[in-house]
Amino acid sequence: MRNFLTTIFSKDKSPFASVKAATSWCKRLQEVDTQSQQLKIHQAVAAFMTEQRVASLESLHVLLLLDDAVQLSYEAVCYQYISNPRMSKDIEAKLWKQITHFAADMVAIYQCFVQAEVEGGKKAELALLMPKVLARSLHYLSIQAKWHYFRFEKVPSKLWILSHQLYRLSEIEGCDSNPFPLYTLHGKEVTSCADEYIQMLMLGSLSSNNLSVRQIDWVDRWLNQWSKLIQLSRKFQEGRYHLCVNLQAPEGPQKIQPDCEGEPFRYWGLHDLMQDVADLLRRLDGGSLPRDIGMGKDCPAPLALELLKHLDMFWSLSIRNSVVQRSERKKVAKIADIISGLDCIVGHVRLDNDKFMRKSATDERGHVDYDEIMDMRLYGFVSTRTKEKISPAKQVENKQNDWFVWSIENESAGGYGAVVQFSENEWVRPGLLLANRLGRNENWQLGVIRRLNRLTDNEVYVGIQSLAIAPVAVSLYMEKEERKELISLAEDSAFGVSDLPNSRMALYLPHQVDGKNVNTLILHSADYGTNKIYRVQARERVFMVRLGSVIEKGIDWIWVTVFVLSQE
Structure with missing residues (x-):
């Protein structure tokens, strides 16, 4: 009996004892519910740091194994938060704390291995694992930032500082663009340290857009692919790059300013991303479903189309604002x-x-x-x-x-x-x-x-x-459509004449393009077409105009130049 009790109390029950122990521990974990799985792995990670265990190569293998094992249950907890916008404040606070604290502890434990001193013979093997350690750390930092955006909170400075440091370390190690699957759960989908960092930066560029929890989550998932269309550069090229980040500043992405040049800045452009967004918009307009074009199964087509139009508009503004300086307030x-x-x-x-x-x-x-x-x-x-x-x-x-x-x-x-x-x-x-x-x-x-x-x-x-400061409201008519409506009205109206119905509405405003005065209209997006000819009526004055190039577009409006063909 004494030997039996000694065996029980002397045995290290932590999964970090060995890879073999961790494998058995994870198998037994399958017997409990999803929520409990995530909590138990969180407890094991917290205990590792509390007990100040040695960050050895074997314990790193255990950590990677546990991190793989927790993904299914952790994503289930995250989905519970995202899919339930009307939960009570108590439940929301509990889930928010559970999700963000786990992510924070995972970043902290990975940091133990980033800073660890490993024996000479095992340094090479640790170097092979370091890209995955850095990428997973950046992934969990991105999760924390995302949950702050859900609450419309500013991302804490320490998260940006750490993310900059981890990405810079991946550059120094020469592994920032090395591709690999982040988790076994994700199959053949590959990522890199740069991809995870860019995804966090691009989601940060949208943090002030007042998007809903579901919209932020959809964009974050789309950025899994879009981040691969963006490359960070150390050298600024005017006209090519639109956003930048200072690796030594406690903040995220920013507009490129005159003093944002050289180290420690990194620059990136949005042209390739915008082309992909435009292609997705064309396919959705053509009747494709979001699930058929890689946008997820749970995003309805109308909502995906609306959100994509918003992103198209917002990132187009980012391109425009990269060359526009603000006035003094x-x-x-x-x-x-x-x-x-x-x-x-x-x-x-x-x-x-x-x-x-x-x-x-x-x-x-x-x-x-x-x-x-x-x-x-x-x-x-x-x-x-x-x-x-x-x-x-x-x-x-x-x-x-x-x-x-x-x-x-x-x-x-x-x-x-x-x-x-x-x-x-x-x-x-x-x-x-x-x-x-x-x-x-x-x-x-x-x-x-x-x-x-x-x-x-x-x-x-x-x-x-x-x-x-003084826009003019105008009505737009197309000559062929107007004739058809007048014929119909003449047949139906008891008086033979009536006000023309269903006229399109627009706003006329003068504008300057490249220092030259031009005529412009703001109209509904559906009414625009290159070289389309309209009869424009502004009270007593009537013009025939041809629509020109697009100055700017919003979700449901478009601002275009017009050329006056004649005046009645």
């Missing part, structure tokens, strides 16, 4: 009315335009309304369109639910910054078109959201670029 304290969406903006801008035109007409000819007289002569009644024009105050009153009230805290020559309550403005996204006015008697001014920054749980900083 000054602090202000103002209140502004805000509206968003092209249709809503056109409606309010049209009221501004009509109000201005009618004021000018009244000053010139008194209170006689010739629009009403012409309607009575032509139709025998006053059309709805004319009624809307002669009562702009009432229309604005009816549309007050369309706008929000924001606090403007800074201004510059190019735009302004506002602090808003997130709970009341969950719709804000980079690339959204909006309009603002500082008083009820002021005109609406056009702008676009360029960036977001989460300040607190319920406060978001919004950076807006101003596009035009």
Whole structure:
């Protein structure tokens, strides 16, 4: 009996005792549920560090084995968090802690082996395992960053510092681009230290986009493949690279500034990535399903299409912003009315335009309304369109639910910054078109959201670029379609004539391209086509125009140059 008890208490039950012990330990682990598997492996990892065990080559083999064994259960716990957005705060906090603490401890234990001194004869074997150690460390750092993004939190500086150090170490070891499978669970899918680092950087570039938990997760999975389309460079090339990272700074990716040159900066471009995104958009528009083109089985096609359009727009802005410098800001304290969406903006801008035109007409000819007289002569009644024009105050009153009230805290020559309550403005996204006015008697001014920054749980900083201080609402018609509609209306209308229905709406604004003044329109994306010819009506003035090149595109709007062919 004494010998039996001695055997029990003297035996090392830690899986880190040997590879053989770890293999048996993992087999017995299959007898418990998925959640318990992950917790038990976490306990074993924590005990290794608490007991300050020696970081030997054999214990590293054990760690790699345990890390492989935990992946299925760990991914199940992560999926439980991602797939349940309406869980209680207590459950959310418990899962968040379980996921991030495990990732943090895995990074910490791998660090033990990165810093370990191994006997001379085993240094070569350790060097062969080091790329996988570094890549898995970067993978767990990326997981921690991702879960901070789920809560709209800023990634702690220490995570960025460590990720920069690990990637730099992979460069020094000459293994930063060595390809290999990260885990046996992932089959033949290969990665590298650079891929894991780039994936973390690119997800960081989207951290201010106010995406949902599911959207962040989808993008992160797509970045598994997209990261292979990006290469980091030590030498900057103007026009080729759009983002950079400072390996000695406690922060993630940033816009390339004049002082961002040489060591310790790394640069990368987005052109190859954008080509792949454009190809996926074409295939989804053509009827392909996300699962058939490698985008995952659980992402519905409409949601995948919407998210891809947003990414296309946002990274296009990153390319554009790489050559655009910001104006100096000054602090202000103002209140502004805000509206968003092209249709809503056109409606309010049209009221501004009509109000201005009618004021000018009244000053010139008194209170006689010739629009009403012409309607009575032509139709025998006053059309709805004319009624809307002669009562702009009432229309604005009816549309007050369309706008929000924001606090403007800074201004510059190019735009302004506002602090808003997130709970009341969950719709804000980079690339959204909006309009603002500082008083009820002021005109609406056009702008676009360029960036977001989460300040607190319920406060978001919004950076807006101003596009035009006096946009003009216009109607677009295509000649062939207009004739068909007029024929149909003549047959159906009791009066023989009526207002033309279903006209397309757009905004006209002057713009400068390469220092030259050009005419431009902002219209719905579906209405755009290269060299498409429209009849443009801006109140009494009518033009025939041809659409030109794209200046910028949003999720549901597009900004293009136009060439005037004739004026009626």
